[in-house]
Amino acid sequence: MSSTWTLPDDLDLPTRPDFFPAPGEALPQHWSKCFGCGDDQPSGMAMTFIAEEGIEVSGRLTVANRYQGGPGVIHGGILSVAFDETQGMACMLLGVPVVTGHLEIDFAKPIPLGSVLEFRARMDGMTGRKLYTSAEARIVEGPTAGDDVVATSRGLFLTIKPEHFTPMKDFVDGEATSPFGSSTL
Numbered sequence: 001m002s003s004t005w006t007l008p009d010d011l012d013l014p015t016r017p018d019f020f021p022a023p024g025e026a027l028p029q030h031w032s033k034c035f036g037c038g039d040d041q042p043s044g045m046a047m048t049f050i051a052e053e054g055i056e057v058s059g060r061l062t063v064a065n066r067y068q069g070g071p072g073v074i075h076g077g078i079l080s081v082a083f084d085e086t087q088g089m090a091c092m093l094l095g096v097p098v099v100t101g102h103l104e105i106d107f108a109k110p111i112p113l114g115s116v117l118e119f120r121a122r123m124d125g126m127t128g129r130k131l132y133t134s135a136e137a138r139i140v141e142g143p144t145a146g147d148d149v150v151a152t153s154r155g156l157f158l159t160i161k162p163e164h165f166t167p168m169k170d171f172v173d174g175e176a177t178s179p180f181g182s183s184t185l
């Protein structure tokens with residue numbers, strides 16, 4: 001896999017607050033209408049996440065037929081959504097709202113429709129408002145399941161003020177039922 005990504009050398013690794021789910025417990029969706037994780041988004045990807053040790057999360061995605069890009073394989077954009085979501089969830093362990101500033105993906109192996117993917121993402125460090133993350137995906141169920149890493153990603157997330165989404169309030173489609181965290185609307 002190739003990448004031009006280099007981490008700054010002045011990063012801190014924060015400690016994880018204890019008010020979030022313990023390792024092994026499910027993470028709440030951050031916004032019920034989110035395409036990646038929301039349960040109020042019928043056309044979405046319904047990803048689920050577990051808190052791991054440290055500032056790390058795992059997430060699962062079943063590759064539905066509608067996620068097809070090339071013949072029989074996942075669309076690269078769908079895989080990118082999953083990486084965005086998983087790394088955003090790793091940031092969420094710190095209890096601060098964030099948005100993605102930069103995301104990059106290396107697509108290493110084809111991923112057949114019907115596969116179940118497991119993503120793992122972690123915080124590599126932060127400086128000021130900038131949170132640096134990395135992640136990888138493996139196929140855990142399906143005809144090509146195995147230990148091979150099928151894709152990797154690196155992200156830069158920026159902490160935002162609660163009012164970041166206020167100008168978007170009128171564009172939300174109906175009532176959201178975000179139970180926890182929320183996108184601060």
Ligand SMILES: CCCCCCCC/C=C\CCCCCCCC(=O)SCCNC(=O)CCNC(=O)[C@H](O)C(C)(C)COP(=O)(O)OP(=O)(O)OC[C@H]1O[C@@H](n2cnc3c(N)ncnc32)[C@H](O)[C@@H]1OP(=O)(O)O
Binds near residue numbers: 084088100130
């Ligand atoms: C869907 C929303 C979910 C939100 C949930 C929140 C609550 C839950 C909490 C957690 C769950 C997380 C789960 C989320 C999963 C999905 C996340 C997404 O898909 S988010 C949607 C896509 N992303 C955007 O819409 C951002 C659009 N962009 C912006 O709004 C701005 O550009 C923003 C906020 C990212 C930065 O703008 P500035 O004005 O606040 O700050 P400046 O000064 O430009 O940048 C600050 C520092 O960052 C660097 N920077 C910014 N963008 C960069 C980039 N692309 N590459 C490298 N550096 C960058 C700059 O160089 C600067 O660095 P120096 O402080 O000077 O060292």
